[in-house]
Amino acid sequence: MIGLWHAIVETPSMKMKLQFKVSKKAVYTLDMATEPLAIPIQIDTLLVEDNRLTARAKAFWMPGEEIEVRLAFQEEAFEGEIYIPAIGKLPLQGARGRGPHLSEALIEEIIPYRKESVRERSDEEIDSEVESLLGRMTLEQKIGQMFQVLASNFSFGNEVATDPPEKLIAEGRAGSVLGAFDVSRVFQLQKIAVEQSPHGIPLLFNADIIHGSQTVFPVPLAWSCSWDMEAIKEACAIAAKEASASGTVYNHGPMIDIGRDPRWGRVVEGAGEDPYLGALIAKAQVEGFQGESLFHKETIVACLKHFIGYGASEGGRDYNTVDMSEATLRNVFLPPFQAGLEAGAASVMNAFNIYQGVPVAASEELLKRLLREELGFEGVLISDYGAVDEIVEHGFAEDVREAAKMAVGATMDIEMATRSYEHLAELVREGSVAEETIDGAARRILRLKYKLGLMDDPFRYVRPEKEQEYHFHEDHLRASRELARKSIVLLKNDGALPLAKDGGKIALVGPFADSKDLLGPWQFSRYGHETVSLYEGLAASGIEEERLLFAQGSGINDSLEGGIEEALRIGEQADVIVLALGESSDMSGEAASRLSIHLPEAQQRLAEAIAALGKPTVLVLTNGRPLVLDWYAANVNAIVVTWFLGSQAGLAIADVLTGAYNPSGKLTMSFPAHQGQVPVYYNHFLTGRPLTEANKNLKYISKYLDGPNDPLYPFGYGLSYSRFEYSELKLDRSAIEGDEKLIAAVTVTNRGDAAGEETVQLYIQDLHGSIVRPVKELKGFRKLWLEPGESGNAVFEIGEADLAFWSPGKGYAAEPGRFSLYIGSSSRDVQAAEFVWTAGKS
Structure with missing residues (x-):
């Protein structure tokens, strides 16, 4: 019964494909997926007797209810039944493999609706057509275009009392639809709009394509740690390619809110705490989703959200009050x-x-x-x-x-x-x-609908044949794996990594040791059950099965009966222990704020028991936010932050753990030393009584009595298997005027034994201004690939635009004066120099 299986079932309202993946390490595991809707299913209990399998799973849409599955397997087929709340009991007959796409029948059906030789209209043509159409529309019909309705009864928030979407669309009371993830549903609703609604105006189909469509990429907080704009742009382009094949034309993303409080669940969707880097990533995402033209069938509309200030919710609590100055709004939250x-x-x-x-x-x-x-x-x-x-x-x-x-x-x-x-x-x-x-x-x-080509070709994005070609394509999976590797951040390593290639047993312990919950929130992939787990990734890397020991140890939030004891048993047999801990996907994202940003108590108890063995221990962290890791920093040998890495997560993590890939990620949110520091971020103000090395023992300064001001791991921080040494920071001049440019350069040398990539970071501090300025602001970075023993120069050009900021009295402008310039491997580890800028003669 080991392997991938599928069954097609008919419900009273729809045709559905169920997929099952059965695996076995120490025990059997079952993963399930559904199509057309990608419904997350968490298996609670699994019993296997000979060739029979019985499972129970939570029905998240009906609290207190369960899905029940009973299957009996033969060599190439199975039969059984499934009970789904609100539907009832359904018989199952299935076979090995993924099975056919449900949209196959649509391939022939859509042919008569195809239009050839549709061309991109000019802005002048679009404006003319729109004005003509507006002139024929009634007031109610214009207002109808201003409604977005749900494609089904599934709700992304509070339930809304409204007519069914079919009725609203036929009557011209809807201009767009949210959540029609099934291309057949897109076709059905678009036909109603074109054939029945007043003027036959096509619909926009919207969805949240945050970090991938069917191929899932790292969550945005993760991919921001790559500092790789081209890779992020490619990820968004692939997401658009897959989503548009299923009829989605309008994305509810990217989310480009600045996030400084890790309690806020939606930091997982953004690029972290820095407005400069956030702006670069916002640009890359828009260019990826929209491509060269919205008229192209493989691009989708990019929607910038949430305008504006959402990331400053008080207490890190979602939907909460925001109160900030206009200077903070414009200098921190507006640049992206x-x-x-x-x-x-x-x-x-x-x-x-x-x-x-x-x-x-x-x-x-x-x-x-x-x-x-x-x-x-x-x-x-x-x-x-x-x-x-x-x-x-x-x-x-x-x-x-x-x-x-x-x-x-x-x-x-x-x-x-x-x-x-x-x-x-x-x-x-x-x-x-x-x-x-x-x-x-x-x-x-209406102008947007013309730009997308919908007004001339309403069914141009209904492409079931492209779904089959694009979804979960091997090239897309390779791109996901590559970006996942770049997104991993190594926070600590005392020599435990990379794992030894030539023997020795590895104990893989923890709730994420063999979990497929590595996709993170805001994804609707039908291939979640094929996510590569950490165990599968390590096995695929060439580590022999007899070297790879496994114990779950605990649940995410709850202990397992005998779990710690089993973990200790295999830990005793191992030469190194990989402790796979973290957050589940539903602990991050919208409406997932946390009072505590520590790992749950059940996992902490497991970690303490494992650490007591005294074996080399590597923490592999699955997370959607910065967490408090002070105990782990003191008690484990290596810390690897993997975030939620997407469809190829296990392979990417294994690449880093084994040394097949040298980690290069740099944090884009600070990791606090203590929860009481939150919010903590690098680009803060000094205050009138700043803490310094000289005054740290005095009382009346801005500090805590019981801990440090600084985070445990600051913005920009990330280690490598290489050891990079910075030297010879030089400025080509000490003063510039007007539009003159200053050149700053630093030499970086790889003193390690492995070739690697270093992200060299440039920060600037305006030492005095018409309003108080941050202690540092990121203004540039350069990536250097260096072989062992090789040196390279990171060169930066600084000018007036890099010094500008918004103030109430002057608007956006640079102000003459002295500036500190910092270059280094993180916002904390830098070399410094000073220069002066004066305004040019008018």
């Missing part, structure tokens, strides 16, 4: 959005939070004046899920009618999920909302 807009992002999504006491969804100051008028954004502005209705919940609007007026007044084009905009027609007729405001929103939506 500016970069994304300059890269051509076609859409923006509002943030859930308030700013200056006003919910962003209702803020004319932020959405109309800052985003549209100052930054020049002319694309589609979409609400986050239910954000228009939530203007009432915030206490800013009396009812949803008033909320609709506020949101549309702030130039919100699309209301996601809820139906507050149904009041707009009445508001227009009574004169409370100008019809020109409705026209502006409808115009932007």
Whole structure:
């Protein structure tokens, strides 16, 4: 029964493919996947007797209910039954392998709907067509384009009382659809729109493609640690290629919020704490998703979210209050959005939070004046899920009618999920909302549909034949593995890594030792059961089965009966122990904030027992946020942060552990030394009583009584199997004026035995200004590949633009004065020099 199996079943409402992967190490394991909807299924209990298997799994959509599976296997086939809550008991007959794609039947059906020789229209042609169409539309029909409806009863938030999507679409009361992950469902709903709705206007199909479609890449916080813009861009391009084949044309991503508080679950979706690096990554993601043209069938709309300040939620609690100065808003949180807009992002999504006491969804100051008028954004502005209705919940609007007026007044084009905009027609007729405001929103939506080619070819993204070609393609898997390797960060290594190649037993211990929960949140892959686990990755690396011992040891949050005892038994037999601990995917992401950012107690007890053996121990961490690792830093020999690495996670981790790949990742969020430091980030201000080495024993300074100010592992930190030495920091001059450039260079030498890549980082501090400036700000980086004994120069050019910032009195400008320049391997480990900049003569 070992291997991959499939069965096709008919339910009262749909055709479904079930896939089962049966494996065996010390014990049998079962992984399940569903198609067309990728429903996460966590197996709770598994019993195997001869060729029979019985399993129970949680039904996350119905708390307290269980899925039950009973299978009996022969050599090439199986039969049995599955019980699914709300559906009932279904008989199963299946065979080995992945089985056919459910969309195969659609390949022939779609042929009559294909259109040839559809060309990309010019902006002038699009504008003309849109104005003509607007002239034929009623007020209600224009407003209909401003609604986004759910494709099914599945909800991404609170349930919404509304008509079925089929009815809304046929009546012209929807312009876009969220969550139609099945290409057949896209085809079905698009046919209704084109054949039944007024004017036959096609729908936009939206989805959250955050870090991959069917091939899953590392979560964004992970891939940011690669500091590799081209690899990130490629990951987004592959995601767009796979998603667009299934009909998705509009992405609810990238998320480009700056994150400084690791308690906030959504730090996993962003690029960390730095606005400079965040801006570069925002640009790379937009370019990856949108490609050279939105008209190309293998690109999708990039939607920058969440505008703006969401990452500053108080207490790290999702959806919570935000309160910050305009200087912080503009200097920290705005740069990634500016970069994304300059890269051509076609859409923006509002943030859930308030700013200056006003919910962003209702803020004319932020959405109309800052985003549209100052930054020049002319694309589609979409609400986050239910954000228009939530203007009432915030206490800013009396009812949803008033909320609709506020949101549309702030130039919100699309209301996601809820139906507050149904009041707009009445508001227009009574004169409370100008019809020109409705026209502006409808115009932007229709213009986007023309740019995507949908108005001329509504079914151009319904490509079931391309699904089969692109999804989980070998080339895509290779790209995922490569980016995963680059995303891994080595935090500690006293010589335990890389693992010895020539013998010795390895004990693989922990809840992530053989887990496939390595994809992270915000993914909807139908291939989750084929994720490569750490055990499978190490086995595939050539480590013989007799060398590779295994014990789960504990659950993620709960202890296992006899688990620690079994882990100690195999640990005693091993020469080195790989301790695979971490967070489950549902502990990160939206609505997954944590009071404690320590590893759960059950895993801590397991770690303490293993460490007591005194064997060389390597911590391999699966996580979606920085965690407090002070105990591990003191008690294990090596720490490897792997985040959630995606479909090829186990192979990528094995590459690093065995030395087949020399780790090069650098942290993009600081890891605190203690939870009480949070939020902790490198680009902070000094305060009037800063802590220094000279005054650290004094009382009346900005410090803690019971611990350090600094994080355990700072921004930019990451080790290698190479040992890089920095020397000879040189500036070509000590002062520059106006638009002159200063050249800074440092020599880096590889003093280790392995060839490797180092990311050399440049930071600048403005020593005094019209407003207080951070102690350091990242302004550039260079990657150097060095052989053992080889030296290389990292050269940086610094000019006026690198010194500019926003202040209330001067806007965006550089200010004359003295600056410190730092170059090094992290924000902490740097060499310093000073220079002066003066404004040029006017």
